[in-house]
Amino acid sequence: MSTVRDRNASAWLLPNDGSRTNHRLRADMRRFDDTDEVDLVVVGCGAGGSVLTQRLARGGWRVAALDAGPFWDPDRDWVSDEAGSHHLYWTEPRVIDGTDPVPLGSNNSGRGVGGSMVHYAGYTPRFHPSDFETYTRDRVGADWPLSYRNLRPYYEAIEQELPVAGERWPWGDPHTYPHRPHPVGGNGEIFLRGARAAGITAKVGPVAIANGRFGNRPHCIYRGFCLQGCKVNAKASPLITHIPDALAHGAEVRADSMVTRIEVDQRTGLATGVHYVRDGITRFQRARMVAVAGYSIETPRLLLNSASARFPDGLCNDFDQVGRYLMVQGAPQTAGRFDAEIRMYKAPPPEVSTEQFYETDPARPYKRGFSIQTVSPLPITWAEHVAAQGHWGDNLRRYMSDYVHWSCLGALCEFLPRPDNRVTLADEKDRHGLPVAKFSYSQGDNDRQLMRAAQQVMEDILHAAGAGEVITIQRYAHLVGGARMAADPRHGVVDADCRTFAVPNLYITDGSVLPTQGSANPALTIMAVAARAADRLRGSNR
């Protein structure tokens, strides 16, 4: 395989003068007219949309990538502060419902170029081979129309482009990482110590933070603000890993452009472009192909808002599949108290993980499993953890003054996909006059059993490390599904190549196409699926 730089020069296109944005590259960016019929218009510049844009721009396609949010400049737009990072999240109105409603916003929804990877922790594990065939193996979830083997080369390619640092990985399909593991801070040290004492294997990584310089990206400074956007350019997000190379190959990134509707020619049945709003003005970008990459809430919402005479119940929704099987991971977070000072705010929150409990264990009453990782909440999120124990007033203050003594672990439990966990349109409208998304979520028995089991293991690890008190908060993490891939249109919205069954020149290339989620953070898999879709497009079409 060629060197990373030959395939994707993004890291070398960033400045090396201490600033973080190549303003010249952006100023010189190609700009298409709305009336130009571009080869591809991409909706959303997050993990999926950015990779697709970069790959096809490299292939000579004329690509315009629209994003509802800003084209970030880390120097100017991001701060080393929790509350001041509120604008990194998608905070347009949404309604949450069901017996176990899932908070959105800061928990799982990004905005702007780079998407949710701007504020993700940075964990980039692969899915396990079993994740692609949970139905065959365990009669739960769904089988993908592609296998782990189909995705493996794309995992390897993306791991080099981010790049990912970590120890040799013994779980799933065992593999190594391009960069050595990072040194760990107090929280990672506690996890490693506790796991060793409890007889559990834990490893450092996998984290999409270069260990050492990478191109013109500097070394991590271990400041602990990964979730607030990396001002250093050390943590990978598409803003710095794929967009610069896309621009250098003639793609346009059109920020602050909210796509409101996909247009389909009622006679040919083909997509002709997208309606969008920029600076308050309604526009229409013509395109030969359309790829939607708005993530698991906005992608279904856009399809449902693109209803027409041919698609009265929403675009691509002939079989009532749009918005369904939306998944979150159960993410209980357990903290332990130590007399020593842990100071978990130092070093990146993603440090150490174990996937020892990832697979179905026949000795257990539940199917599938969970992973455990360090999470290192900053004061505001830590206050939420403490307040969840019921503490308030003087008691809350006393607990909070003890912050430096706590270590915190988080689990990712594989909640199973369910048809009624879905996005529909609410009666309420946003400032564009469009119905907002309503996300309904309810847990199943298997889900609840996994949460309990994961909490028990985290408590065991922390106690084994010497913790006194342990406290837990029930949370959710990540989003995938909502427009899943399947073998046929009765069971999903897109095929294995991310092409919609209903409209031959309409693609969906984001996390919403994933049929299962495993216990892995989804970013790497979303990128790998998009990279594969791009390869298929380059090979077949045009």
Added chain:
Amino acid sequence: MNAEHTRFPGFDVPAQHRHWDPVTAGVVLGRMSNVRDFRFFTPEEQAVAAVLCDRLLGQRGDDRIAVAAMIDARLAEAQTDGWRYADLPEDGQAWRATLAALQDDARRAHGQDFARCSEKEQDELIQAVQDLGTRRWHGMPAGRVWSLWTRYACTAFYAHPDIWSEIGFPGPAYPRGYKNIGVDRRDPFEVRDARPDEDPLR
């Protein structure tokens, strides 16, 4: 403020601001201003909100953080968290409705405004909402009301640099970063906890 300020003697986060990048420093130091204009809450709502937030955060005395004003500023800008529960209105309306309900509880139980009740009475009224758990309070799910209050109050309070001094957190870390990471390791600008055995449970 007050309470636990002495666990980290001499630790003064705002005094470190020269080590912060200018964009972050602007955002963080702006929170230290005492100039507070209310634009969202009515005066009656303001009175209930100010006391509620101070009680939730154990604030007494003259140097209190103006938490209700910080919440007012967020609500005036409709800076929500990006979601609302189907059985509660959007955050601004939910705040108005819950403050009115708390006022109503105070007048029924004690014949006077919430802000004029004794601290003990205020705390009992607040505790009664928490104790309802998943049950309804004035037609609203009490647990979600509790979550709304504590979420907004804690987000404002633990964003304040003086409160970081109280908990030993150095705040902004760019471009300085950390060099000494690991258990019981401190960077030169961090201060050791003077009362490390002050486990809240002991």
